[in-house]
Amino acid sequence: MNLGLSDKDIAFREEVRAFLRDNLTPELAAAGKKATSVFVEPEYTLAWQKELHAKGWAAPSWPEAYGGPGWTEMQRYIFASECAIAGAPPLAPMGLNMVGPCIIGYGTPEQKAFFLPRLLAGDDYWCQGYSEPQSGSDLASLSLKAERDDDHYILNGSKIWTTHAHHANRMFCLVRTDHTGKPQQGITFLLLEMSAPGITVDPIITLAGEHELNQVFFDDVRVPVSGRLGEENDGWTVAKYLLEFERSGGxxxxxxxxxxxxxxxxxxxxxxxxxxxxxxxxxxxxxxxxxxxxxxxxxxxxxxxxxxxxxxxxxxxxxxxxxxxxxxxxxxxxxxxxxxxxxxxxxxxxxxxxxxxxxxxxxxxxxxxxxxxxxxxxxxxxxxxxxxxxxxx
Missing domain, CATH: 1.20.140.10 (Butyryl-CoA Dehydrogenase, subunit A, domain 3)
Incomplete structure (x- = not known):
């Protein structure tokens, strides 16, 4: 195993440093250095994403065919390191780092064509609908009900600890579509709009006094079946795939x-x-x-x-x-x-x-x-x- 940098890697590192010097404004750097969690306010992350997108660097881990830069593993590591040293604000992880790879892996051609360009450009801001008030760390026990009504699902229940739901215009969400068999077998993965009638977002103020988290309530919310990622009742497979990116990222x-x-x-x-x-x-x-x-x-x-x-x-x-x-x-x-x-x-x-x-x-x-x-x-x-x-x- 050779952990040293090749001449090509060193040249790439210098390119990244030059880009950061030219494009990372003092305000954006301050936002990165004063961040109190892994999430920074969208006014800064989306501004920085715009600069990266113009360069073709918004999604380092994506395949080149879907808008990624085609970097090696070492180049991705160098890029992350140099951004951290410079104090660049981290991009919102829910979209580019989590649901984006899932859409690439499980999405239909229509879903890929619609969502992926919007993710790269920062046109959509995503939140994650996983945790529920009575589930704790046992994600498979989730109970947000989704009943099929022709070409829609009707959602009733709530999600909690939903980071930046008050900023998001979209959510990827795990719902319960079947109560028989093992809990993991009755879960479906949905992509939905936060503006849908029946969605209410209530703030949760953290110990630090910040509004980062929320509880989201669903009251007869209609979600098109076309927003389903993967097969009905097989959302656990998609969820596990997504968690690999959440745990290994950074x-x-x-x-x-x-x-x-x-x-x-x-x-x-x-x-x-x-x-x-x-x-x-x-x-x-x-x-x-x-x-x-x-x-x-x-x-x-x-x-x-x-x-x-x-x-x-x-x-x-x-x-x-x-x-x-x-x-x-x-x-x-x-x-x-x-x-x-x-x-x-x-x-x-x-x-x-x-x-x-x-x-x-x-x-x-x-x-x-x-x-x-x-x-x-x-x-x-x-x-x-x-x-x-x-x-x-």
Whole structure:
């Protein structure tokens, strides 16, 4: 296995850096650096997606036939790393990274022709209708009812923890179309419009005081059968396919950039909290190990080999590393961490925070990122997958 960059990869890295210098505005970079979760407000993500789309770089993982750039695994890794280092805002993952690949894999020709160009251009903003109030982490127990009425499904029930549903104009949604047999066998995957009559979106304010999550209610909502992805009662197959992208997407580059900014602040401010610098360097070593694992997977994918249970392993490592960095940031902020100043979190705010600007969103990130070890399949579930696939338990 060769983890070094080829001359072609080095040239590509320089091309990416030049593009970022020319197109990543200070406002967009500030939005990326002040992000309090993996989701950034659409006014910034869609503006950045427009720049990437014009370059043909909006969907790095898509096949070239559907508008992807035709990059190698290493080029995708380089691109993600350079964007994170530059502070580019992450694009909304629900569309390009999740439902887009599912439409490519399971969509009809008509669905591909309609949705994929809109996804690339940012004409549609998607949310995910998976979790339900009584289901917890047991997704197969979902009960949102979808009854067939000629060429429509009629939906009744609700979804919860629906990120950015208040911004979205479309949702990909799992519904219950059959109550007989195993729970997984009666689930159908639908694509629907959020403007459909009977849909109500109620906000859920997070511990950080932000409106990112929602509960969505469905009251006799009519969804055309043409919006079904895959076969009726076989939505579990599509859902598992999508979860592979949710769990394996991203890289440690964003974590590395956050840790480097935190380290720079600690050194510049001369903080002498006992053990703080030791924790920083210990975390940096652990992050190096994660990066090497990622590069091994990139090498495997480049050789045509699947990552296997490594996707679950990295999901656990990345989310727990994210939480570890958040904890160190809280420690570095000291008493200022408890100061609630959401007005200073805005990328274009002209207000000065009470504490250090570099740590103004430390508490909000800490609170929001506690969910990182739960979403996309809880880390306990991922450890069970590894125990079965690797250890044979």
């Amino acid at each position: 890289s440690s580059a964003g974590l590395e950039a956050a840790l480097n900014r935190l380290r720079a602040h600690v050194l510049e401010s001369g903080l002498e909290e006992p053990g703080l610098r030791t924790r920083l360097e210990t975390t940096a070593i652990l992050l190096d190990a994660i990066r090497v694992t990622e590069q091994r997977i990139v090498a495997s994918l480049s050789a045509g080999r699947p990552p296997g249970p490594a996707a679950s392993m990295l999901k656990v490592q990345r989310t727990e590393m994210m939480q570890k960095i958040d904890e160190i940031a809280i420690e570095a902020a000291g008493p200022y961490a408890a100061v609630h100043e959401p007005a200073t979190w805005h990328p274009e705010s002209n207000l000065d925070p009470v504490g250090p600007d570099a740590l103004s969103v430390a508490m909000a990130k800490y609170l929001n990122n506690r969910a990182g070890s739960i979403y996309g399949g809880s880390n306990e579930v991922q450890r069970n997958i590894m125990a079965k696939a690797v250890l044979g338990l």
